[in-house]
Amino acid sequence: MMDSAEPMLDCEAVMKQLWDYLDGELTPDRLKVIEAHVQLCQACTPHVEFERAFLEALRVARAHQAVDASLRDRVLGRLRSMGYSA
Numbered sequence: 001m002m003d004s005a006e007p008m009l010d011c012e013a014v015m016k017q018l019w020d021y022l023d024g025e026l027t028p029d030r031l032k033v034i035e036a037h038v039q040l041c042q043a044c045t046p047h048v049e050f051e052r053a054f055l056e057a058l059r060v061a062r063a064h065q066a067v068d069a070s071l072r073d074r075v076l077g078r079l080r081s082m083g084y085s086a
Contacts, residue, residue: 008033008036008037009033009034009037011037011041011043011044014034014037014038014041014044015044015047016083017030017034018047018048018051018084019051019079019084019085020085021034021048022048022051022052022055
C-alpha cells in the first residue's frame, strides 16, 4: 500500500524521474508512486516500455563490443541537454 504522504504524480514529474526509476535509484516509496502512475497511465506506459527496451539494447550491444569513449560522451551530453541526469 502506498503511503498517503506520497501524492500521485503527473506525467511530467514521472518523465523527469524516468531514468532514475529505470536505474533503480529511487527510494522505495518514490518507486511505488511512479509504478502506480505508470500502471494507470496510458500515456506514460509506452515511454517506459521504450526506454526499458532501449536500455536492454544498450546492454546487449555493450556485451558484444566496447563502446567508443567519444560516442559515450556524445550520448551522455545529448541526454543531459534534454534534461536527463546521468
